[in-house]
Amino acid sequence: MAAEDKRSFLPSGALVRRLQVLGQPEEHWGRLLVMALVVGLASGAAAVLLRRLVHLAFHGLAPYRHGAVALLLPALGGLLGVLIVARVFREPAGHGVPEVIRAVCRGGGGMRKRAMFSRWLGSLVNVASGASAGLEGPTVYTGAAIGSTLGGWFGVDERRRSVLLAAGVAGGISGIFNAPMTGMIFAIEVVLAEWSAHTIVPLAIASVAGTELSRLLLGDRASFLHAPFEMGPRDLALCAVLGLLAGLVSVLFVKSTHLVHGLSDRLSKNRLVPVVLLGLVVGGIGLVSPDAIGEGYDVASAAIDDQLELSLGLCVVLLFGKLLASSLTLGSGTPGGIFAPSLVLGSLLGDTFARGLRAAFPGEQFAHPGSYALVGMAGLVAGVMQAPLTGIFLVLEVTRGYDVILPLMTVSVLALLVARRFDRYSIYNWELARRGELLRPGTDQRILTDIRVRDVLDAEVTPVSEDMPLEGFLRVLKLSRRNNFPVLRAGSEQYAGMVDVAATREVLLDPELVHVTLVGMIMSPTPQPVDADTTLSEAMEIFERDRVWVLPVTRQGRFVGLxxxxxxxxxxxxELNAQTGA
Amino acid sequence: MRARALAPAAHATLLEAVLERERLAATALGHGVAIPHPRQPRPDVVEAARLSVVFLDPPVDWAAIDRLPVHTAFLVLSPSTAVHLQLLSRIAYALREPGFDEFLLERPSKSELAQHLRAIHKDA
Structure with missing residues (x-):
């Protein structure tokens, strides 16, 4: 970022000075934790406000949601949401979580300030109108942008800015679910992918702050009330089957979303066309099956309470209707999240599974269907996001129950295994992985790509001209401890070759030859020079391939160093120490 | 001499290349000997190394390090740097042999010169 931009966006006066003092590179833990606290409060507030406003708007629109208006509402909401994100804020489409991960992997934790508002407003309009998507993705995006922006104001380095970005995610998710562990685990498991004290401590602080704020504003209540869990050994065994099914439904959901995404791209170059057309289809699904659209937590709650008054067949229809509506919404690129659809789909899958058991074995006693609905939720989160810990902790926290930990773990890990059997990367990561940008901190691949040759350039070298007689070169040699000397074309800065002192010792020690031989005669045209922007990874390959220890570096053909x-x-x-906090 | 076998078109090119090299630094080795050669190996002109010997009468001031006028010039043409350096090294080695410059002043024939050089390097 240009220095002018940075300055122009800073708040003025004493606050700036205070923030900048906080962000000095030699900051202690206390400073980082204060920053994480501020970020957690801000992102938690944004998340709680978004949820509250969406609920008010969604229920406020309920009287009008019939006939043609019901058909048109999701399309109009999607259109408006995309216009807000793409045209007003000029941001990329979708829920934004991949952009957050990319900011950590490749952007040094930097996000644009406008990202604090774009998806917040876009998803407010989109989800309130009935789009089959959640608020968690936009909350993640908004919280991350808040953390990144505050990190910029505090003047922290890239590593701490990434941690503060993740703190924003943790605060937002914690606030929206009233679930501090889930916020922290999600931010680490999905966003940072880095488990260390440097990440866990500030994220825990942000999660506590976001959750406490949510409790102050909305009250301390579990997101999903439920009957007590009672799952015996037989139910646990059946959960293994549910886990496999959850994995398959996750794969189906992810694949169909990708399919719709591809279709949207082919449908029209204008992004608004697929949004409107697919939004109309979602509206049509809503006319047939109203429970299939919208954020859907009412449906999940009903499934957990065994209050869905549907037959087994209609449950299956609702499950696939929701899956289709969510794929169409998310695949079309409207601003909405994956979290809520995953949870609702999971609850419907668990409920349908329980109903199937009761239908298949009428005389048998099984656990309450709500229990299956809850573990199904964890299974879908584990499968779709490939984040099993997030799924497990989310259900533990939103139900306030530990009794179900064994079925939760069973379903989550099996769903993850099935999902990974079909897709190596999660729905958040596949696009980044495809572009080669999924580079986690502390990994070989990340470090090798982060460092450029220009970062380790040795510019304190003495290049010699190819026309220099060796007796002149010997004088240079006497003043140096080097073994390799770059040679430039006569009268220019163009690289010509390299003199390896060890390989040319015989000529250099010949008293007569040094008078009549020029440097150009003893230089070697290899190794070939590398560009200053070459990555460490590419440079290492050249070192290995050419079996050399030193490479000349050029910029636009001009020699700049070794x-x-x-x-x-x-x-x-x-760099490894810096990225891993060692 | 063998240089006469070169294509006539190459003569002007070679002369310019040799003069260009001399302009950078004189190729006089001392002891009345110079080794004019192009800056770069010339695989386009010669397929194998060639050594042409020219006896100068009168000797020429070649800006030698020992300030002695040059009476014998070895024109060195090589297809590669390695061969060039090897040839130069052998001539320089021969010059260190006591009496070699006097031998050159006698203007030996091609075969005598070749035999003498072989003998020096055999003893090495």
Missing amino acids: VSKSSLFDHYRR
Whole structure:
């Protein structure tokens, strides 16, 4: 970011100075925790406000949701949501979680300030109108942007800015679910993918702040009230089957969303066309099956309470209707999240599974259908997001019950296994992985891509001209401890070759030859120079391929310095320490 | 001499290349000997190394490091740097042999010169 931009967006006066003092590089834990607290409160407030407004608007629109208006509402909401995100704020489509992960992987935790508002407003309009999507994705995006922006104001380095970005995610998710562990675990498992004290402590603080704020504003209540869990050994065994089914439904949901995404791209170059057309289809689904659209937590609650007054067949229809409506909403690129549809689908799957058991074995006693609905929710979160811990902790926290931990773990890990059998990457990560941008901190691939040759350039070298007689070169050699000397074309800065002192010792020690031989005669045209923007990864490949220890570096053909294998290793070690907090 | 076998068109090119090299730094080795050669190996002109010997009468001031006028010039043409350096190294080595410059002043024939050089390097 340009320095001018940074300055122009800073708040003025004493606050700026205070924030900048907080963000000094030598900050102690206390400073980072204060920052995480501020970020957690801000992102928690944004999340709670968004949820409250969406509920008010969704229920406020209920009287008008019939006939043609019902058909048109999701399309209009989607259109308006996309217009807000794409045209007003000029941001990319979708729920935004991949952009958050990308900011951590490749952006040094930097996000644009406008990201604090774009999806917040876009999803408010979209989900309130009946789109089959959740608020968690936009909450993640908004919270991340808040953390990143505050991190920018505090003047922290990239590593801490990424942590504060994740703190925003943790605060937002904690606030929206009233679930601090879930917020923290989601931010680590999905966003940062880094488990260390440097990440856990600030994220815990942000989660506590976001949750407490949510409790102050909305009251401390479990998101899903339920009958007590009682799942015996037989139910636990049946949960293994439910886990496999949850994995399959997750795969179906992810694949169909990708399919719709591809269809949307082919449908029209104008992004608004698929939004309107697919929004009309979602509206049509809503006319047939009203429970299939909207955020859907009412449906999930009903499933948990065994209050869905539907036959087994209609439950299956609702399950697939919801899956279709969610795929169409999310695949069309409207601003809405994956979290809520995953939870609702999971609850419907669990409920349908329980009904299926009762229908297949009429005389048998099974656990309450709501229990299956709850573990189904964890299964879908684990499968769709490939985040089993998030699924487990979410259900534990939103139900305030620990009794179900064994079925939860069983369903979550089996769903994850099935999902990974079909897709190596989660719905959040596949696009980043496809673009080669899923580079987690502390990994070889990340460090090797982060460091450029220019970062480890040795510019304190003495290049010699190819026309220099060796007797002149010997004088240079006497003043240096190097073994490799770059050679430039006569009268220019163009790289010509390299003199390896060890390989040319015989000529250099010949008293007569040094008078009549020019440097150009003893230089080698190899190794070929590398560009200053070459990544460490590419440079390492060249070192290995050419079996050399030093490479000349050029920028637009002009020689700028040398890079040695040993300095690369040294920089790699320092970067590894920086990224892993060692 | 063998250089006469070169294509006539190459003569002007070679002359310019040799003069260009001399402009950068004189190729006089001392002891009345110079080794004019192009800056770069010339695989486009010669397929194998060639050594042409020219006896100068009168000797020429070649800006030698020992300030002695040059009476014998070895024109070195090589297809590669390695061969070039090897040839130069052998001539320089021969010059260190006591009496070699006097031998050159006698203007030996091609075969005598070749035999003498072989003998020096055999002893090495």
